Amino acid sequence: MEFIELHLGSYIISHGYDKNNNEVMAHIPAEKFGKKLIAVSRIKSLSEKYILTDYLDGRWIYWEYKEDFEAVKMLLKK
16 A cells, blocks of 8 residues: 655545535644645545545545645655
């Protein structure tokens, strides 16, 4: 299994959708960024602010990351 190391901070957990098809989200703030290894196979997408990964029980989690977008993109291409 391949991993990348990133500095992650605040995150948003997507719990799914309510009966009106609105996404149910929990915002979890962090005071600072910390190092974390992420399995590349869990990554779903990358934006300039968030890396989206799968989470427990079919949920998704949007992690805020500190690194430069282009640097993370290059890590994922390796």
